[in-house]
Amino acid sequence: MAVNSIDKDEVISKQSKLTVIRRILSYLKPYKLKVSVIILFMLIVMACSILIPYLLEVAIDTYVANKDLAGLGKMGILLLSVSFIAMILSKFRLLWMNELANKVLVNIRHELYSHIQTLSFNFFDSRPVGKILARVVGDVNSLQNLLNTCITNTIPDLFTLILVVIMMFSLNPKLALSCLAFIPILMISMFFIEIKSTKLWSAFRQKRSNLIAFSHESFSGIKVTEGFNKEKLKEEGFDFHVNEHYNGFVTAVKIQDFFWPVIDISHGLGTVLVLLVGYYLTRSGEISTGVLIAFTMYLGMLWRPITNLANFYTTLISNFSAAERIFDILDMEPTIENVENAEVMPKIKGDIEFEDVTFFYDGNSKALDDVSFTIKAGEKVALVGETGAGKTTITSLISRFYDPQIGRVLIDGHDIKNVDLESLRSQMGIMLQDTFLFSCSVKENIRYGNLNATDEDIIRAAKAVNAHDFIMQLEDGYDTNVNERGSRLSLGQRQLISFARALLANPRILILDEATSNIDTYTERLVQKGIQKLLLGRTSLVIAHRLSTIRDCDKIMVVSHGCITECGTHEELLKLKGTYYSLYIAQYSFLSEGA
Structure with a gap:
């Protein structure tokens, strides 16, 4: 809030x-030399300005009073010279000072x-x-x-x-x-x-x-x-x-x-x-x-x-x-930053562990309450539960967007509070329901996953998630500008591009937060093979309300009021006839009535 x-x-x-x-x-400070020259010019200009009234007083009281035309002429030349020097140096002083001010x-x-x-x-x-x-x-x-x-x-x-x-x-x-x-x-x-x-x-x-x-x-x-x-x-x-x-x-x-x-x-x-x-x-x-x-x-x-x-x-x-x-x-200090002598995270295998984690956003209501679980490397784990139960909070803590007030989050046995943030997040990928695309070309949006990727790499990633065909139908293909936030594309098309971007990044841990919610059934079938490729060989956490998309997960965790209330496979949870069973039956009945 x-x-x-x-x-x-x-x-x-x-x-x-x-x-x-x-x-x-x-x-x-970085411009000390130029500042020194400007101050020198400034002092000369001021000296000239201050000198002019004094020279005028001398001209009146000495040369005019004594009717000394020769001396008055010399004094006139001196006054003009002083004024000319002041004018030239003043011009350069103002020019350099304005330039310096804009650099600052x-x-x-x-x-x-x-x-x-x-x-x-x-x-x-x-x-x-x-x-x-x-x-x-x-x-x-x-x-x-x-x-x-x-x-x-x-x-x-x-x-x-x-x-x-x-x-x-x-x-x-x-x-x-x-x-x-x-x-x-x-x-x-x-x-x-x-x-x-x-x-x-x-x-x-x-x-x-x-x-x-x-x-x-x-x-x-x-x-x-x-x-x-x-x-x-x-x-x-x-x-x-x-x-x-x-x-x-x-x-x-x-x-x-x-x-x-x-x-x-x-x-x-x-x-x-x-x-x-x-x-x-x-x-x-x-x-x-x-x-x-x-x-x-x-x-x-x-x-x-x-x-x-x-x-x-x-x-x-x-x-x-x-x-x-x-x-x-x-003067604001980031609340999430590297500790002193933070260790570089080695190549992530994918083991994730929560140890008695408690977290709250505003200091009052707990978003997570004493949560503990373990995810093995390469497992595909689903998080389900009502809105506001704490599912996204779990994934945010894994990415270390926040730190828990109590407990620890470990990846491959490393407390992520003690590892270098860049080395951690560079090996993670997050795909959200509200897919964000930058106002540039399709190609550049996909390349955002790996700035060193070639055009061939981008096309391969797009083909893997079945985005290539619709991209080629766009006005300029991969060079088509998607407009601000990708408004030129449908929600499903934006998510397909985000899948290609994530595949190109090749993260060791992948988080899908309702990432397929805006894809129609036909497109979802096309992209499932691409998702399987995306998930292959890496730990993945999937947040989904559409329970049909997570049936093949290795583990399903039911989150309710900041706690893990149930955990198991799809079949195991149905046999328990608990919260997951009720959610599944309610969703199945709703879809049947709609049909």
């Missing part, structure tokens, strides 16, 4: 802004995707697929704004701000203090706005995640929606989530927009104060006209980075929750 439904907001672990920024910047973004997306693939089944059980997609796509895209702003503007602006303040104090401390008088008011205002805004942006991203999850589920189940004529109901649900998304965004933006009036008012009042103080200092002869003009230019240079830093701050607030959601997943 999913802990987080579509309508339920996810619980995200909180991290400090400093921690998040550090983690983002840590992705720059790609690395984060790859790391997130790869990490999600290592997470255990309980991660996917606890959240809709749409919410996972929201993190991989939407949240990483949101992080791009934060990354670009941080690398491209924030670092240069911090250096610029420091240098401008130093230059202002070197020219006149009184004017410098008047420039900075309103900064504390600005910082306090931003702090209070930030507290409220952060919560609202986090809520907005939760609503966006819910919207994506709802849309994904709706389109995945479009056939059911149209089949039951429930389009109107889905539209109402979509409208609800869109409105939640819209209201979350508008509310967050309204609060965030208070930043700019505070900045503009502080800037305006600061400018007025500087001009007033400058006027009195000029009249008293404490400063020259050139110094006042230079200070006016530095005043603009002071507030430009402050505005940019405020812009970064708002970007940080609006996208901070996206970074939190990304790192929240990256």
Whole structure:
């Protein structure tokens, strides 16, 4: 059961802004050389920018005041040269920084995707697929704004701000203090706005995640929606989530927009104060006209980075929750992973043993209760019982998709908790009732069982399970694209392709979970020979409700309420006249009535 439904907001672990920024910047480590060159260019550009007002002050107070045209001409050439150098280096700096930011973004997306693939089944059980997609796509895209702003503007602006303040104090401390008088008011205002805004942006991203999850589920189940004529109901649900998304965004933006009036008012009042103080200092002869003009230019240079830093701050607030959601997943540890010094599973013979296994999914109701049994290598064993009895749980534990809370699962005497996962699962094959095909060609779907297989191997596998004939009748034969989830094919055809894929994988242990339920009687007869080939020489577990398909199994285990209640051959269980007998008679009577 999913802990987080579509309508339920996810619980995200909180991290400090400093921690998040550090983690983002840590992705720059592989590019140290390029970062060093960019910083060098950045320092040169900033030095040129800071130097221009000073050169202008010298030109006015020295050359203009003394009517030195030659000196003024040289100063003009120097100013143009400094500006030209700053322009060229600034262009390369921005180009390389944007390129670097996008490389980092790609690395984060790859790391997130790869990490999600290592997470255990309980991660996917606890959240809709749409919410996972929201993190991989939407949240990483949101992080791009934060990354670009941080690398491209924030670092240069911090250096610029420091240098401008130093230059202002070197020219006149009184004017410098008047420039900075309103900064504390600005910082306090931003702090209070930030507290409220952060919560609202986090809520907005939760609503966006819910919207994506709802849309994904709706389109995945479009056939059911149209089949039951429930389009109107889905539209109402979509409208609800869109409105939640819209209201979350508008509310967050309204609060965030208070930043700019505070900045503009502080800037305006600061400018007025500087001009007033400058006027009195000029009249008293404490400063020259050139110094006042230079200070006016530095005043603009002071507030430009402050505005940019405020812009970064708002970007940080609006996208901070996206970074939190990304790192929240990256910090998740898989519950099923290799133990330290895990042994490589040797070639599996096929002996399976459950020792007093107890397992529960949610910590409350037991899916399996003290289950013990032994399966010998090469045996074909069937699991039967009512829905929810624990049949699929048994096969999931054998594949180590989950670990039992109590007891052990052994294959060939090896506790599978202590063996390398890849070496275990690479020797196992699972075929489910809901066969999944990828949106590529028939050939590539079959080759998924063995990526090194040749076209001849693929055709042989398809012929063995009697899939070759219908494949050749398709538009492009083995090169026919099956569309998403194999929607171009019938359910039976999809399962025949999955049989070919499993045969190509050549697993030592094979699990068939209602794998023939969607094949019609005629097709089932055709595929039985292929299944026999598939099962030959390997241990197999078959979950089936159609009892006629498991009569020739070496052993049939009846699962009920998480326990093995009966075990034996078809004939032995009929003689017991227990649960299996009742199921068989009920199914036989039902089929007879239908006939």
